[in-house]
Amino acid sequence: MSVKTPSKLEKIMAAGHLGVTSECGPPRGSDPEVIKEKAGLLKGCVDAINVTDNQTSVVRTSSLATCIHIKLMGLEPILQMVTRDRNRIALQSDILGAASFDIHNILCLSGDHQSFGDHPQGQNVHDLDSMQLAWTARKMRDEGTFLGGNEIKRPPEMFVGAAANPFADPFEIRVPRLAKKIAAGVEFIQTQCIYNLDKFEEWVRQARERGLTEKCYIMAGITPFKSAGMAKYMKNRVPGMDVPDDVVKRMADTPKEKQAEEGINICVETIQRLKEVEGVAGFHIMAIEWEEKVSEIVERAGLLPRPEID
Amino acid sequence: MIVADKKPVEEIIEYVKDCKKVLVLGCNECVTVCEAGGKKEAGVLASTLRMYFANQGVEDAQVDERTLERQCDHEYLEEIREIADQYDAIVSIACGVGVQFTAEKYHSIPVFPGVNTCFLGVTEQRGLWTERCQACGKCILAYTGGICPVSRCAKRLFNGPCGGSSNGKCEINKDLDCAWQLIIDRLIAIDRLDLYEKLFDIKDWSTDRAGGPRKVEREDVQI
Ligand code: SF4
Ligand code: SF4
Numbered sequence: 008m009s010v011k012t013p014s015k016l017e018k019i020m021a022a023g024h025l026g027v028t029s030e031c032g033p034p035r036g037s038d039p040e041v042i043k044e045k046a047g048l049l050k051g052c053v054d055a056i057n058v059t060d061n062q063t064s065v066v067r068t069s070s071l072a073t074c075i076h077i078k079l080m081g082l083e084p085i086l087q088m089v090t091r092d093r094n095r096i097a098l099q100s101d102i103l104g105a106a107s108f109d110i111h112n113i114l115c116l117s118g119d120h121q122s123f124g125d126h127p128q129g130q131n132v133h134d135l136d137s138m139q140l141a142w143t144a145r146k147m148r149d150e151g152t153f154l155g156g157n158e159i160k161r162p163p164e165m166f167v168g169a170a171a172n173p174f175a176d177p178f179e180i181r182v183p184r185l186a187k188k189i190a191a192g193v194e195f196i197q198t199q200c201i202y203n204l205d206k207f208e209e210w211v212r213q214a215r216e217r218g219l220t221e222k223c224y225i226m227a228g229i230t231p232f233k234s235a236g237m238a239k240y241m242k243n244r245v246p247g248m249d250v251p252d253d254v255v256k257r258m259a260d261t262p263k264e265k266q267a268e269e270g271i272n273i274c275v276e277t278i279q280r281l282k283e284v285e286g287v288a289g290f291h292i293m294a295i296e297w298e299e300k301v302s303e304i305v306e307r308a309g310l311l312p313r314p315e316i317d
Numbered sequence: 318m319i320v321a322d323k324k325p326v327e328e329i330i331e332y333v334k335d336c337k338k339v340l341v342l343g344c345n346e347c348v349t350v351c352e353a354g355g356k357k358e359a360g361v362l363a364s365t366l367r368m369y370f371a372n373q374g375v376e377d378a379q380v381d382e383r384t385l386e387r388q389c390d391h392e393y394l395e396e397i398r399e400i401a402d403q404y405d406a407i408v409s410i411a412c413g414v415g416v417q418f419t420a421e422k423y424h425s426i427p428v429f430p431g432v433n434t435c436f437l438g439v440t441e442q443r444g445l446w447t448e449r450c451q452a453c454g455k456c457i458l459a460y461t462g463g464i465c466p467v468s469r470c471a472k473r474l475f476n477g478p479c480g481g482s483s484n485g486k487c488e489i490n491k492d493l494d495c496a497w498q499l500i501i502d503r504l505i506a507i508d509r510l511d512l513y514e515k516l517f518d519i520k521d522w523s524t525d526r527a528g529g530p531r532k533v534e535r536e537d538v539q540i
Contacts, residue, residue, distance in 0.1 A: 120488060136473075136517075143519075176484060176485065177501045183513060187476060246481045247481055
């Protein structure tokens with residue numbers, strides 16, 4: 008795949024290296040130090056940092072402002088944008104705002120429903136859906152025009168991504184859904200957390216058969232369990248999550264004080280196995296409120312040092 | 318049909334507590350079918366209000382009841398022209414459309430809503446009504462297997478499902494079918510899963526609520 012944007016993440020994967028991303032959730036307040044501290048923990052061990060957009064529908068510092076902080080630290084942010092809170096005018100306007108700070112990555116999502124968050128009585132927008140947002144970002148970049156047709160002076164140059172859940176229902180469309188995202192203009196995918204490796208590999212195999220891995224970089228989602236309780240919770244409570252029994256058992260059979268370490272071991276083994284899978288272009292490590300562990304995971308998985316690319 | 322649900326009677330009492338003569342006005346159409354605002358409910362509400370006034374010791378209070386064929390047509394609403402003036406208030410238990418048309422027609426009489434108008438839907442079974450349409454003004458059911466993502470998907474996704482769809486249910490509630498599961502099931506049943514792979518164009522919402530109050534004007538049927 009040829010490079011189409013100044014995105015460092017894109018360049019790294021286009022050069023054939025495995026890309027590594029992680030994420031940083033903005034604070035529930037306006038203290039920039041919280042952002043700087045979290046992002047600082049990821050320095051040198053990832054290529055780009057996802058910044059969540061009012062994740063789980065809880066109000067936080069905006070994704071765009073947080074991305075700017077991260078950019079000013081010399082790191083590479085990925086602007087997450089959900090279609091829940093903004094219409095096409097606001098979405099395009101924020102894309103331009105991000106472009107004005109040379110933010111070169113966007114991840115298009117529909118967002119959790121507001122009923123999960125701290126303002127369940129709020130309205131939701133959903134003027135566009137996530138695929139249409141990806142299509143919009145591509146149109147703005149490649150055609151240099153807004154959705155309304157007018158020309159953009161200095162169009163955004165963003166590497167366009169989306170999320171995918173290889174385990175989601177309805178199973179008949181797991182691969183067609185990926186194909187559709189790519190047809191909409193999605194260039195990289197970050198997947199749901201993977202614990203069922205067989206099923207994930209089967210999904211990648213089918214994607215490969217349809218030629219999809221030639222058109223899009225698939226980054227495998229990795230989340231370490233901190234405890235056996237977390238493994239059980241993810242298995243039973245998080246919709247669309249596939250945690251096989253043997254993984255839960257492995258965590259549960261580990262003495263409590265060693266569980267966090269075992270969680271990291273599972274991640275490292277997962278990455279080592281998936282590194283060998285044709286069509287896996289990188290890893291997206293989501294260590295929620297456990298950012299300090301990312302460097303350890305990346306190092307033990309043999310993904311350091313990160314390639315230098317200009 | 319338009320589905321409505323009863324308002325708590327305390328709320329209605331709050332509206333009319335200072336009135337002496339009240340007319341409870343039912344409607345024979347949708348709200349009768351969904352058992353919120355028909356003749357039967359008009360009778361029950363009127364008796365409840367009478368009881369309230371009696372308990373308050375308001376002896377000269379009068380609560381009457383009447384049910385019209387429809388409250389959204391001039392023709393039927395005119396039937397109360399002769400009597401409307403004598404009331405201090407009308408409690409309309411038609412949908413929001415009926416309440417407003419009554420208020421427009423009887424300009425100097427306070428008209429209060431007696432139901433909460435909820436959605437356009439169906440009777441799934443007695444006592445259970447569910448939403449099917451949000452009147453977006455540009456129907457796309459031809460491409461979604463006859464199942465509406467605007468009204469039935471909690472995020473009105475056109476290229477769904479979202480990542481939260483699980484075992485056929487929506488992420489917001491395990492009792493709610495995921496619209497996109499239903500759409501995919503239908504597309505498979507009619508052998509049109511190919512429709513799913515086509516990216517859905519960005520919707521023109523100008524025919525929806527977003528475009529401001531709407532009207533349909535048909536010269537061919539105007540007199
Ligand atoms: S697409 Fe629009 S008109 Fe058709 S059923 Fe859905 S909301 Fe109603
Ligand atoms: S689970 Fe299904 S119905 Fe619910 S928001 Fe997601 S796609 Fe829509």
